[in-house]
Amino acid sequence: MSETTRRRKLIEVALPLDEINAACKADKDRKTGTIRNLHKWFAPMPLPAWRALLFASLIDDPEDDNLRVGLLDLIKRLVANGADLPDDETLVEARDRLEKQFPDGLPPVLDPFCGGGSTLIESQRLGLPTYGSDLNPVPVLISRTLTETLPPLAARPALHKGQEPESGLFSLGPSGRFSGLVNDVMHYAELVRAQALDVLEPYYETLAGESPIAWLWARTAACPNPTCGVVTPLLTTYWLSKKSGDRAWLVAEPDGQGIVLRVVSGRADGAPAESLKIGDGVFACARCDATLDGPYLRAEGKAGRLGLRMICVVANVGKKRIYRSPTDEESSVLQRIPTDAEEFDVPINIDGQSIRVGLYGMTSWGSLMNSRQRLTLATFADLVAANRERIISDGGDETWATAITTLLGLAVGKMAQFSSSMAIWRNQPQAKTEAALSTHNLPMTWDFPEVNVFGTSVGDWRGLVKTALRALPFVSDAPTASATVIQGDARSATLPSPGLVATDPPYFDAIGYADISDFFYVWHRRALRTVHPDLYGTIATPKNGELTAVASRHGNNKREAQRYFIEGFTETFRNLKGQLLPELPMLVVYASKEQKAGKGEETRWSAILSAMIAADLEITGSWPIRGTTEARMVSAGTNAVSSYIVMVCRPRSQSAQTCSLADFNRSLRRELGSAVRDLQAASILPVDLAQAAMGPGMQIFSRYRAVLDQSGARVQVDQALRAINSALGEVLDEQEGDLDSESRFAVRWWATHGWAPGAFGEADKAVRPLGISVDDVVRAQVATSHANKVQLLGRSGLDRDWIPSNDISPTAWEAVHHLADRLIDGRGELEAARLMGELGPLQDPAMELTYRLHDIAAKSSRTSDQERYNALISAWSELIKLGSTAATTVAGRIF
Structure with a gap:
């Protein structure tokens, strides 16, 4: 297919972001009953997101608004159940659409950084042949279990019917299709427990x-x-x-x-x-x-x-x-x-x-x-290893024995999280043990709980096995979708025939995957080396070849680590580009643990984008997918992934031209404004706006074979990112011009004085160019004037009965701060939603102002204010939805 006749995929045109983000929030909020329960992995992308992204990457954009609405509606239904799976009718419709799109056979999907298996399990659910790999045996084991080991065993009967303890506890999806496997897993888990108790x-x-x-x-x-x-x-x-x-x-x-x-x-x-x-x-x-x-x-x-x-x-x-x-x-x-x-x-x-x-x-x-x-973990691991032969002697075949032993071996890995000095005793609200590695690092701990693995509380053996089994309903039931998951280097990963590449690669130096994976690997290996011999040839996970920028692997030289990362991913993307079906894009998901912009953040993004550009990839679309669990206040030092940025890539056209740096900057200023407004309309968190804006900015940069500066030298990615950030700042500055005059004054005054009072004379000079007076600002209830001092209103003491229709001169400033006050300090979402429903034409400028104020707070290190504005935008879509309801109940009152 030539570049001129190639049709754009739906993902390059439109996505129902609000619905996808709502489903991701539901997935992240759920603690029990997700594939994450099978075993710990790091920063997994929610299943609903991959389901939507994969489908939209495979389907042509119809180039007709009405037909596009139908496809977007189908995606909405694919994620409509939040953390739960879509209904069978919707899945069948999605699979039928894909079969019509590919009448000669569905393309395979490759994820060479398979992680916790999210990409693979959702491509398999859509009926696609699925291939995964990773250099690290831990994610290979998790992904292989979910997509290769378990699907063929659905509906198989148990060996030990009538002897299963508490088998009715599990919700196992359609017709309890894994009930037989669950029964036998619990049967052998009980045997292992009894044998371990004899020893211990x-x-x-x-x-x-x-x-x-x-x-x-x-x-x-x-x-x-x-x-x-x-x-x-x-x-x-x-x-x-x-x-x-x-x-x-x-x-x-x-x-x-x-x-x-x-x-x-x-x-x-x-x-x-x-x-x-x-x-x-x-x-x-x-x-x-x-x-x-x-x-x-x-x-x-x-x-x-x-x-x-x-x-x-x-x-x-x-x-x-x-x-x-x-x-x-x-x-x-x-x-x-x-x-x-x-x-x-x-x-x-x-x-x-x-x-x-x-x-x-x-x-x-x-x-x-x-x-x-140590003795307890070793005992359980050895007994799980020995149990495989018992299963076979009881009449189970190799695949049955492999599945049961693997699930029990994964439970031993989960046990290590609770049975180590890295676990934490949380004394409130309900005192209990919290597992190790909740923050993907190994800090020093001074006091810790040792759980009773033979007990009936958090971290006990029975509970760990049961929790792992709660992942089974999410295993694909697509009748013909095969899966193959192997240990291998992404630089040489291949598909048997061209297809789609979709992956969530390592985040530069954010997580030391291989180093921390040994926490699990040493116990997995002890329990499972005869079951998965291809994964356990070494006493620790492979470190050489891991595509991260961990400086300790390079003599603590950060520059050398960055060079290795860029060169390794350039080679990877060139290889993956060769695996693509010409009509299909490549999806690359990227994020960072950082919640604040800065040199480190710029380096992380510059590295992955440099590799894409060097591999002659063009970014043809980008989408921010919400990764947070709630409308949170972002605390200083937080290291949770907030948004995943999905980059849609194509091989760059052979006819791509060069352009000057001046032309690139002009294109940025011409195109970035509308892209930023789209991001804001999708309620991208302010803290993530700079990351999200990199996508449309790099779309412009990557469409050229090269961008050249005045000397004729090639502009590097880090310089392009600085230009994008500068253009973003200009967009936010321009949005300030859309505000009412009182709010524009307040923004400028707040940037200088914050919530502190300032001299009346200085305020008078600042306000006159806007065509108003300080008295106008005071009458608008944006500020107070007392004792020759002017001070902004908005941080406390607000009238919670305020609505714009009762205000002679309502402003965006008032709208923002009344919303934040009611959401954070008042009665919460419902009260704030009531006000949101009353804002009318103030709604859009209030949203733009919130982004502007967050930007100022971030640059001024006003963490508390930054948190408030971030929390408000995080809840914005929900407030609009609730605010549109005719009757909203707040604490027994109906409005």
């Missing part, structure tokens, strides 16, 4: 009548004061539980040469003393005034002198939870554990991205667990 019971003594939930531990260090030397428990808090009416905490009291920890529990009120933590990794001695600072504790850790002390036992007695001090026998349990095996000594890359534990002498994966946790 001597180390899990409990008091009569109690069912332990967790044992809480703290690291200890001797005071550096030679006249003291007391061994101090390094507790970050004395709180155990803040449950209303049933509080519990610790009291530390010096006693002779030691520290006694006493548990106080069952209190309706009261609170503990301040903890010994006085800074990040800095503690006070529990006896004297000495400080156990970072250098001292790091030296103690490397010398092996940091100890462990059990500080509390959390247990159920009947239906009541208790907190008590441990007995001497419980406290000394670690001394009775057998000597560790060599397999626990697999080294950690202590220089890896966001890995801090090595600073304290924790240099092997086994050192992240206490000895009972």
